Amino acid sequence: MKKRKLVARICADGYLGLVLALMYLPIFLIIVFSFSGTSRFTFSNGFTFDSYKTLFDPEQNAGLLDALKNTAILAVSASVISTVLGAFSTIGIFALGRRTKKVVLTVNQLPMINSEVVMAVSLMVFFATDFISVIFPQGMTRLIISHVAFCTPYVILSILPRLQRMDPNMYEAALDLGANPFVAMIKVVFPYIMPGIISGFAMAFTLSLDDFIITQFNKGDTGIETLSTYIYEDARVKSLEPFWFAVFSIFFVVMFTLLLLMNIKRTQKEMAK
Amino acid sequence: MKKFKFRFTRRAFAYPYMIFLLLFVVVPLVLILINAFLDESDKFTFQNFAEFFSDAGGGLTVLGNSLIIGLVTTLICLVIGYPCAYLLAKYHASNRVLVLLFILPMWVNFLIRTLSTKAIFMALDVPLGMGTVLFGMVYNYLPYMILPLHTTLVSIDHSYIEAAEDLGADKLTVLLKTVLPLSLPGIVSGITMTFIPAISTFAISEILSSSKIFLFGDAINMHFSKATNSFGVGSVMSLVMLVLVVVANVFVNLTSKDEEVKSVL
Numbered sequence: 001m002k003k004r005k006l007v008a009r010i011c012a013d014g015y016l017g018l019v020l021a022l023m024y025l026p027i028f029l030i031i032v033f034s035f036s037g038t039s040r041f042t043f044s045n046g047f048t049f050d051s052y053k054t055l056f057d058p059e060q061n062a063g064l065l066d067a068l069k070n071t072a073i074l075a076v077s078a079s080v081i082s083t084v085l086g087a088f089s090t091i092g093i094f095a096l097g098r099r100t101k102k103v104v105l106t107v108n109q110l111p112m113i114n115s116e117v118v119m120a121v122s123l124m125v126f127f128a129t130d131f132i133s134v135i136f137p138q139g140m141t142r143l144i145i146s147h148v149a150f151c152t153p154y155v156i157l158s159i160l161p162r163l164q165r166m167d168p169n170m171y172e173a174a175l176d177l178g179a180n181p182f183v184a185m186i187k188v189v190f191p192y193i194m195p196g197i198i199s200g201f202a203m204a205f206t207l208s209l210d211d212f213i214i215t216q217f218n219k220g221d222t223g224i225e226t227l228s229t230y231i232y233e234d235a236r237v238k239s240l241e242p243f244w245f246a247v248f249s250i251f252f253v254v255m256f257t258l259l260l261l262m263n264i265k266r267t268q269k270e271m272a273k
Numbered sequence: 274m275k276k277f278k279f280r281f282t283r284r285a286f287a288y289p290y291m292i293f294l295l296l297f298v299v300v301p302l303v304l305i306l307i308n309a310f311l312d313e314s315d316k317f318t319f320q321n322f323a324e325f326f327s328d329a330g331g332g333l334t335v336l337g338n339s340l341i342i343g344l345v346t347t348l349i350c351l352v353i354g355y356p357c358a359y360l361l362a363k364y365h366a367s368n369r370v371l372v373l374l375f376i377l378p379m380w381v382n383f384l385i386r387t388l389s390t391k392a393i394f395m396a397l398d399v400p401l402g403m404g405t406v407l408f409g410m411v412y413n414y415l416p417y418m419i420l421p422l423h424t425t426l427v428s429i430d431h432s433y434i435e436a437a438e439d440l441g442a443d444k445l446t447v448l449l450k451t452v453l454p455l456s457l458p459g460i461v462s463g464i465t466m467t468f469i470p471a472i473s474t475f476a477i478s479e480i481l482s483s484s485k486i487f488l489f490g491d492a493i494n495m496h497f498s499k500a501t502n503s504f505g506v507g508s509v510m511s512l513v514m515l516v517l518v519v520v521a522n523v524f525v526n527l528t529s530k531d532e533e534v535k536s537v538l
Contacts, residue, residue, distance in 0.1 A: 092287025
């Protein structure tokens with residue numbers, strides 16, 4: 001009986017290992033062959049850092065650096081705006097009457113459940129109307145607005161559960177002890193919902209960073225490219241050059257180390273408790 | 274009197290966002306609805322619908338193809354993903370890093386992953402087509418299937434499983450009659466999280482089939498591009514997509530409500 005359990009366990013781990021291996025194989029191959037200096041997946045040139053050297057070639061990296069800059073500006077502004085907007089709105093929505101609250105929360109869900117393409121084209125059509133196109137000129141403004149539009153719902157939904165769990169007496173007590181509503185909000189409500197605000201911010205930041213479809217439709221002809229749209233424009237037409245092997249490898253390694261470290265740290269903290 | 278005043282001020286925090294939602298979420302969708310009934314010179318017409326549903330327009334063929342590819346992708350993801358989520362919950366529930374490894378690829382830009390797989394397929398001389406598109410889709414959406422499944426499977430109260438075993442159920446029966454029904458909300462949410470993006474994405478099929486396979490997202494993209502400029506038909510397609518989204522979410526809500534009832538009983 002014990003033996004059968006062991007066999008089952010080995011089969012289970014084998015299956016999990018196989019799926020993981022398949023999931024990570026493409027990433028692994030890109031990293032290995034980023035040291036080949038070619039994009040043909042052979043080491044015919046031997047082991048070299050040629051692909052990484054192209055990173056420092058100003059002719060090759062100009063577009064990429066520009067895209068990285070735009071991505072950073074967009075992700076930071078969109079996530080900060082949607083976090084601030086989301087935090088205040090959640091408190092407001094929570095205080096709304098039952099019916100209005102239900103309507104607002106349903107509309108709030110639309111950007112989350114809607115297919116990205118539909119959201120993207122609807123915003124594009126909206127920005128193209130005569131009146132609106134004058135108020136919101138093409139370029140970063142439109143991109144920030146559309147990113148705020150699809151990020152804020154996630155911020156609100158990550159704060160709302162905490163607000164619902166909060167004891168309403170805490171706020172009332174602050175008022176009774178002489179705080180005005182504004183001070184009570186800053187000193188009592190905000191600290192309590194802070195974990196929700198932080199996870200909402202993190203979610204908004206990653207969503208904005210990763211977005212391709214909404215940016216692609218709303219970037220207009222101003223030549224603004226984010227990382228996603230630049231990769232799409234450059235690497236889709238030509239085949240993948242050694243330059244991209246190096247860029248992708250760096251991304252993989254940085255992303256994975258960051259995420260793993262963050263989670264290992266969190267696990268350790270929980271264990272310490 | 275004072276209390277009334279403070280409630281009023283708190284509510285006011287929601288007003289800017291309500292205007293924002295109206296302006297940037299509701300109005301754009303209404304514009305799509307209006308556009309679907311306008312011809313090129315902005316006159317009222319049913320022509321766009323006629324073109325989409327006619328054989329010559331090819332709209333239905335694209336829709337059919339996308340639905341098939343979406344269904345197959347979702348099915349493969351479920352068949353591969355459910356055992357993963359189940360085994361993870363059974364043997365490695367406390368191992369957060371291992372669970373994380375399964376959903377990590379979600380955070381790597383999907384274009385990077387898709388282009389990497391394409392480069393490998395090309396190096397191996399695998400002809401780009403239906404097979405490679407399906408691989409890319411499954412590769413891309415598997416984490417989105419595993420994540421909700423894992424969340425529900427981990428949260429299943431273990432006493433249900435023990436009760437079933439005490440009442441004489443063998444392992445297969447426990448799995449089919451206890452675990453599977455209890456994880457239904459996770460299955461439904463996993464299915465919507467894969468199916469909706471899979472039929473409406475436009476880059477994956479384009480990249481992994483060298484533009485040979487044309488899906489619903491590609492079609493919407495094409496109709497709204499400057500070259501074709503047929504916003505009307507594109508709007509009709511967006512409306513069809515919107516209907517699919519609403520139907521999918523009605524299903525999600527139905528199953529999660531069921532679950533609440535069950536847990537109360």
